[in-house]
Amino acid sequence: MFNTKTVSIEWGGQTLTLETGKVARQADGAVMASLGETVVLCAVTAAKSVKEGQDFFPLTVHYQEKYSAAGRIPGGFFKRERGATEKETLVSRLIDRPVRPLFPEGFYNEINAIAQVLSYDGHNEPDILAMVATSAALTISGVPFMGPIGAARVGYVNGEYILNPTDEQVAEGDLDLVVAATYDAVMMVESEANELSEEIMLGAVLFAHDACKEVVKAIVKLAEQAAKEPWAMAEQADLSAAKDKLKKLIGKDIAAAYKLTDKSARSNALNEARAKAKEAFADATPQDQMAAGKLMKKLEAEIVRGAILKDGTRIDGRTTTQIRPILGETHFLPRTHGSALFTRGETQTIATCTLGTKDAEQMIDGLGGLHYEHFMLHYNFPPYSVGEVGRFGAPGRREVGHGKLAWRALHPVLPSKDEFPYTIRLTSDITESNGSSSMASVCGGSLAMMDAGVPIKRPVSGIAMGLILEGKDFAILSDILGDEDHLGDMDFKVAGTSEGITTMQMDIKIAGITREIFEAALTQAKEGRAHILGEMAKALGEVRGELSAHAPRIETMQIDKAKIRDIIGTGGKVIREIVATTGAKVDIDDEGLIKISSSDLSQIEAARKWISGIVEEAEVGKIYDGKVVNLVDFGAFVNFMGGKDGLVHVSEMRNERVEKVTDVVSEGMDVKVKVLEIDPRGKVRLSMRVVDQETGEELEDTRPPREKSERSDRGPRRDGGRGEGRGDRGPRRDGGRGEGRGDRGPRRERSEGGNEGGNNGGGDPDHVPAFLKD
Known part of the structure; x- marks a missing residue:
């Protein structure tokens, strides 16, 4: 079948x-x-x-x-x-x-x-x-x-x-x-x-x-x-007579037009010559008129190519190796994170660099699965850049291709994500074009990133090379014009740093080139790239030491992977609260690397402290800043280190006796506390009394010796419990401690006299643990 x-x-x-x-x-x-x-x-x-x-x-x-x-x-x-x-x-x-x-x-x-x-x-x-x-x-x-x-x-x-x-x-x-x-x-x-x-x-x-x-x-x-039978090609008509007619009619006009260095003037002169040719063929058949249009282009190519091969004279008067004048300007736009205006002859781009956080990465879904790209380069070529009217909308194939070429040129010099954890977006808006705008995008994009403070390895420059080939004679052109591209035989783009090539793209309009031509083009391109790098350095010689004031700041923290769930919380409750309260963005990966970002450094610091409080362990004897979060009859619960709570007993608020907690603190009040004790179950006992609430410095304990021994400086009790509610009750059989009335475990008999300095449980002595009777 x-x-x-x-x-x-x-x-x-x-x-x-x-x-x-x-x-x-x-x-x-x-x-x-x-x-x-x-x-x-x-x-x-x-x-x-x-x-x-x-x-x-x-x-x-x-x-x-x-x-x-x-x-x-x-x-x-x-x-x-x-x-x-x-x-x-x-x-x-x-x-x-x-x-x-x-x-x-x-x-x-x-x-x-x-x-x-x-x-x-x-x-x-x-x-x-x-x-x-x-x-x-x-x-x-x-x-x-x-x-x-x-x-x-x-x-x-x-x-x-x-x-x-x-x-x-x-x-x-x-x-x-x-x-x-x-x-x-x-x-x-x-x-x-x-x-x-x-x-x-x-x-x-x-x-x-x-x-x-x-x-x-x-x-x-x-x-x-x-293979199927080859198609029969129609015989090409002999157009030599028409070509001679055109050459006599407008040959000198074309030669004169291509001696004009200004693109607009040259274009106007060529249009006048074409109009004269069209008038001469006004009575011809449509096929002959179409053929005349083709001959016009051939005639232009012959004149331009012949002048270059004969005496090295190019359209704008340059030698084959000469680069057009270059002017670079950084910090061109005041509110962008980084910007540059790059002009080379009649080709110009406005390059802008925008820095973002991880959530700004581009999500790409393809055959290999879903992945994220943190570097993007978008190239735009509006019709006004060549003085024309035309479609303006979504980027076409050419714009996508030129943008990717510039992306490849700059991608190898980017810092690693660990070194510079930002999403980077470059845009290149071509405002004038007569020559390679993709290579202008490379130069402008490099300057814009340096202006933004992106620590690239080295600046990157790019150049477009051309070729005129007639038999064994050839000429390689540096920094080609648009007309030299159209009338030439090769479009060869090379970009790189002072250390080497980062991208190379070549398109041939003839049946290929030899090794000799390729080597010569690479050598000439290297010289041209070095010259362009020197001109770029006049605009900005090195990466700026600081990011723009308008760019987000990103700080990284590495935590134990076992603590990730504590940062995220049930259903993301904790991390959402951190973001909502501090205003900073918080991203955490599966390895415990946390990125905190904001344009406000105080927001970053607040989020960092909060997270540190969750993952770090409190130290006995250390002083912390805290906030009163809850008041009870016997003291105040204070949040410190961002995610930890401890109890300041009423006896640890002042050196003198405190009748009511509200006489000293209120909910939401900022206080400074010292960690006195952390019991085996993680309960934290704090003191305000031994900390200067103004300076945060530790104070000498001035209480009488008896109070020191009977109250706050007691060591841990034999059963691990303590009474922080109605008094410093003795141990209970369940080993728990009562922090107020709510945290007590069941006891066989409730003490009737349990106030501060009570009787170690009170009640029937039969209910006192045996080790206390001894």
Whole structure:
């Protein structure tokens, strides 16, 4: 029934299998790729005709993670997969970027590539498989795809490269790098690194390229068995005459426009040239008019690229290695926790850093389960930043991708959560754009965090590199403009510190680049990053020593895990009371690490004292601050150390006799007390009398010797009990003590004379314990 074709190879210590012919047979191309127990299906369909007047290539890539792949049910009300998550958006871009340049010019048929994760084993990430499956599906579909490409992830642990590392190995190591490549050349690089050298990064790319070659061979082998007949491409019309006409008509105008260094002036001059060309082709057919528009872009590219290759002259007059003027300004906004205005030429961003507590962490639900992210970077690109009108709303794929690139650049230099227990949110609002705004976000974000007092390891700078390649001649451009990006052959972004690279991203618009070009681009980028770091240091050379006055303060406490339940209380009663009373936020983890946060230091101190009072043990002879919480006939109960109560007997309130408790204290009154005794059951006896209530200093006991011996300074009684109610009664048979009338245990006979200094129980002597009779 099924005409199944399968190819398998040993790859990175596991078996990579590509299969077609069993699933999604009505698609133009469908391939299931599996590695370990992770399985991804990609189905490709292509429109058989082109919409009239269409002059662009509508390729759409969708990557989707099915929760059932990991044996999970989605959260939320609807219990099904809905809009694309950030990861799904990023992987969709990861697939799109290397395959898009491999379609021939003039092919405008709409193509959909849908990759779905069907099984996930928790070790082998599905993004690489999705890239491989998409490449294989396009290759066997018959569409004019100049692939295939392979893809590989590389880690770097203990000085060794690892092919397709697990999540644990990536976390343990210093590199997470993804490469897509044809058999001959690298097409795309995406990475995050812990300040690695250019040599190590280049070695990782070449190591990944070798792994990609094995995948390309496997896809070719599958195509030899299952590929459909290739589509017949329509012959391209000879447009040489139209091109010559345009060159004579507006060639000088275009050359003059690209000598204008101001973007707005240059754009206006180019629009005038285009209007002149449009007028010249006003009587032509719609197809010829569309072709003329394409020729106009080619003519612009030829003029710009030729000038750069011939004499190194760039659009704005810079040399190939020159960086545009840079201006950084920190503390740009008065109420934010940290802010920076970063301007490089005609590219500008306002970066803000906001610090929050643990409850501000981002909750992320995915195939691997629920986890929390304490560092976020949000990139915004409003249309006014390029002087245009357009859609303004939720971030698109480009904004998500640029934000993640800046996130990867800054993430390796962040302090650990133990060192800096804050949630960090960076926002980059692009206010001008003519060149790499993602690299401006890296520079501005680094300055904003330093302004906020985040103790990052070192400042991070980023630069975008370009390439002009004609045959064997090439020129590498530092800090490219937007037009140089559009008209060039490469967009290569590198970010890092003075010690090494933290992220590297490369997209190629041609069929790959050589090792020679790659090495030269890395070297030139290193020089550019160093220059930008120097300019950034003029704005702020080091991390500020103190947090903003508007930022929350966080203090940490470590307690015994056995005390966690005491802090939380039944149903969270105690911790809620602490938060409500002090105004501070209190978070506690399963290991007993407590984080107390507030913008008011007095609130933090109040919560800390409260918690300390709950977990610490009172010490006999030590003086504490307390508050009267309850009055009884024989004394007052005082709360001290935040969570402990003790009794100040009426005889321990003053040196002189006290007739009524209310003559000395009242409920809610702040007092200073000394711990006199803690009995075996934890009952605490306190004294106000021996403490100066103003200074808290201990006073000399001035009572007569007889009172000292008969009253408060008695040692523990033989049965452990004491009478603190009607008098210092003797022991009872049940061994308890009566603190007032309420805490007495049952006695065989109630004393009738039990007042202060009573008769040790009174009543019938037969009821006195035997050891007292002796």
